[in-house]
């Protein structure tokens with residue numbers, strides 16, 4: 562009467578390396594197989610792979626706030 566197939570643990574494939582990952586509470590980094598693969602994926606976002614065009618403008622705004630010549634205040 563038992564149906565081992567439906568009872569079998571669900572697995573997913575790690576988006577980074579394709580390794581089979583059991584979908585359980587113990588798989589902390591699911592759907593990734595490990596913290597390393599998770600960080601690699603997040604790193605792609607942070608390194609500009611999905612960057613929004615125009616983001617470098619932030620740099621201009623910040624440097625614009627800086628006093629170009631602080632000594633002028635004393636003249």
Ligand SMILES: [Zn+2]
Nearest residue numbers: 575578594598
């Ligand atoms: Zn992986």
